[in-house]
Every structure is written in C-alpha cells, then in structure tokens.
Amino acid sequence: MIGDGFTGGSGGVVEVVLEEVMVQLRWLCSDLGWACRWILQGIEIGDALPGLRSYKDIAEIAKKLGFEVIKEKDLAKPPANPWWSRLKMERIAYWRNHILVTILAWVGIASKGVVDVHEMLFVIVDYLTGGAICQAPKLEEVYSEIYRVLKLESLYVSYEWVTTELYRGDDAEHVEMIQGIEIGDALPGLRSYKDIAEIAKKLGFEVIKEKDLAKPPANPWWSRLKTERIAYWRNHILVTILAWVGIAPKGVVDVHEMLFVTVDYLTGGGETGILIPMYMVLCKKPEIN
Numbered sequence: 001m002i003g004d005g006f007t008g009g010s011g012g013v014v015e016v017v018l019e020e021v022m023v024q025l026r027w028l029c030s031d032l033g034w035a036c037r038w039i040l041q042g043i044e045i046g047d048a049l050p051g052l053r054s055y056k057d058i059a060e061i062a063k064k065l066g067f068e069v070i071k072e073k074d075l076a077k078p079p080a081n082p083w084w085s086r087l088k089m090e091r092i093a094y095w096r097n098h099i100l101v102t103i104l105a106w107v108g109i110a111s112k113g114v115v116d117v118h119e120m121l122f123v124i125v126d127y128l129t130g131g132a133i134c135q136a137p138k139l140e141e142v143y144s145e146i147y148r149v150l151k152l153e154s155l156y157v158s159y160e161w162v163t164t165e166l167y168r169g170d171d172a173e174h175v176e177m178i179q180g181i182e183i184g185d186a187l188p189g190l191r192s193y194k195d196i197a198e199i200a201k202k203l204g205f206e207v208i209k210e211k212d213l214a215k216p217p218a219n220p221w222w223s224r225l226k227t228e229r230i231a232y233w234r235n236h237i238l239v240t241i242l243a244w245v246g247i248a249p250k251g252v253v254d255v256h257e258m259l260f261v262t263v264d265y266l267t268g269g270g271e272t273g274i275l276i277p278m279y280m281v282l283c284k285k286p287e288i289n
Helices: 013-032 033-045 055-064 085-089 092-107 112-131 139-149 172-184 193-202 223-227 230-244 252-272
Strands: 153-162 207-210 277-285
Touching: 055 139, 092 230, 139 193, 153 193, 172 252, 172 277, 193 207, 193 277, 223 252, 252 277
Parallel strands: none
Antiparallel strands: 153 277, 207 277
C-alpha cells in the first residue's frame, strides 16, 4: 500500500456507491444493447476503469474467496435523491469553465492538452447522467485504520508534510510562514518530523525507514515556484479581467490572491529549510507473537 498523502487510490465510499450504480448499468446493457454499451464504455474510459462488472459478480467473487455475504443493497434507490441530478444542474458551469479553459490554452497559460482533458470530463458528465493524510486533523486515527486493514508482515509507505529540526516556535517569521502554509493549503496543522514515526510506533507499526526525499541529489522542490512568478502575475491579471466581465465565478480573484501569497510562504519554508513536503516513512505491520 502506497500513500501519496492519501490512504487509498481509487477506493473509498464514493467509489463503492458508484460501483453499485454502474454494475446496474452493466446489467441493463444486456437488454438495451448498443446504446448502453456506448454509455458504459464512455464511463470506463473517462474514469480510467478497467471494466465495469455486473452487480451479480460482486457477491459471487466475495463468496468464492470465503466471505459470507450478509447483505446486498442498491444505495442509489429511493428514498435517496438521484445521484446524477447535481451533474445535470451544473451544465452551465461546465460550459463556462470550458470557455475559460479554452481561452487560457489559447493565450498559452493553460498546459498543453488541458482542453482535451476538460472535454473528456465534460462528456463523462453526459455518460454519468445517463485526498490526504496531511489534511487529517488526527494522524493517529488515519494510521490506526491503515494498521487495522493491513495484513501481518505487510508494508505501508507514505510521505508527509512536516516541519524540520530547523523550525523554531519562538521565531515569529517561522511561525508566520508555517501558519500561512497551513491556511493556504487547508492543513489542520503541520506536524514535526519526529511525530510521524512516534505515532506509527504507538499504534503498533515497526518503522523500518525514515528519509527526507527533498534532500540532495533531489533538486530544490521550491525552485519551480520561484521561476514561475511571472506566470502567476499573468494569470492573476487574466483572472481579474475574467471576473470583471463575469466569466470567472465570484470570489475567484480572492482565492487566486490567497494562493499567490501561499506560494511565497512555501518558497520561504523551502529556502529556510523549516518545511519538508516529502518526508518518507516506511512502516511494517509486525507478526503478532
């Protein structure tokens, strides 16, 4: 299991619910033919799915592997609200964003291919109609759940945003930078690098290795932030104009200004060495004696 600031890749509650819905669509294909196959193929491509399964396959596979299937239920059926209704209501927003993305790509601000990606996601909305450990308030709860689901002798590796041994809580400049990063990146509070391994050990993990992946020979992780300041100002001017003419949503200028300030705090954290955004911890769930 590898955590890039996440406890899982494509798994989660939302995916479980969508799986329930999509397997029903797969079953309908047997009767509705080509049209349904076309819809399902679009969902599979857009959401990078290897293939949607039939609702019948889920329980059968679980039973084959030794599980006792206690209950099966379609969570999307009434009284639940139609899960696709929000997608239909926000079509105007999708078109507005598509126009904005197209303009940004045309003037050279948006990355190459971003329009194609947005078009693909926009199409997926038609088909469907038819996160992060550093954001966790309590790391103990996250690591406890990871420990619970891991098999014995299994490994878990993650990298964390942490403060280093150079950070001083009595230094007003250090405190301002860290608090600015926490606000701009919606972090509940940056932890010290020492806390990560200690928490893991308290919960039963064997900590095999700790390493700062941002140290040389790696290039300074903040250098890209410094070299693109001209692009940030250019984007800010464009966003301001788009907001003024009513294309960009209300409040987008304030958000862009906040992110611009956060870039300065991140750069300062990197240059002073008080912030590590890539502190790796390799843990093992030991065999119980």
